[in-house]
Amino acid sequence: MAKSNGRPAGAGAAEGIVQRYLRESRDFATGFLFILPLLIGYEVGILLLRSDVINWAHAISRLVFHIFGRAEPAVFAALIAFLAWLALRQAEKRRVDAELFGLMLLESVVYAGAIGLAAGFVLRHLPPLANPGPGRDIVLSVGAGVYEEVLFRVVLMGAFYYGLKLWSGLGPGWVAGISIVVSSLAFAACHHLGPCGDPWTAGLLAYRFAMGVLFAALYIYRGLGIVVYTHALYDIFVSLSR
Helix, strand or coil, X not given: CCEECCEEHHHHHHHHHHHHHHHHHHCXXXXXXXXXXXXXXXXXXXXXXXXXXXXXXXXXXXXXXHHHHHHHHHHHHHHHHHHHHHHHHHHHHHCCCHHHHHHHHHHHHHHHHHHHHHHHHHHCCCCCCCCCCCCCHHHHHHHHHHHHHHHHHHHHHXXXXXXXXXXXXXXXXXXXXXXXXXXXXXXXXXXXXXXXCCCCCHHHHHHHHHHHHHHHHHHHHHHHHHHHHHHHHHHHHHHHCC
């Protein structure tokens, strides 16, 4: 059997495949294409439900588009279409295929299941979470995965990271740590706002903060697509277990 540096040649090839998967699945353009069906499914679900109840991160994100008045839906759709076009151009260069997305989905299911099992034990000792009602929880869970990750990890954590990196003079470790803590605190606090928010208890705040840190780590190390699907699937598992 051929060997290289004391290892079978097949082991080196397998390692190369794994490294390629980890790199390509973390790519932002690939992640955007991966989450696009979730975004479309959530938006269609909200329309079909004909309900004023939407994901709160969705409501915050859409404030930016209110300046367009009645043209808001068209402007939002045009922006998503433009981003999808850019992502597709990038994906063609990287030869992204369905097999990659299938592996990303499998990885997300594994993470969501593991987090769900651990969180299930913790939640038994905490006050019950807010329940949006039957027919809405699945749709809102999908919206949470998309909009909360974009708002808190991509926008807020990213803004703090690059802002501190440019203006604070702190080391990379401090910059990353502060960005994760601030975005996770905001993520935790926002779950307790409004009439559908969770009760203000130290236990629930700590739980949400820990989840924010975990999702931040997933975003940093595994990219946008994996963290969005993990978050959405985790929320769906929790909703179905109520």
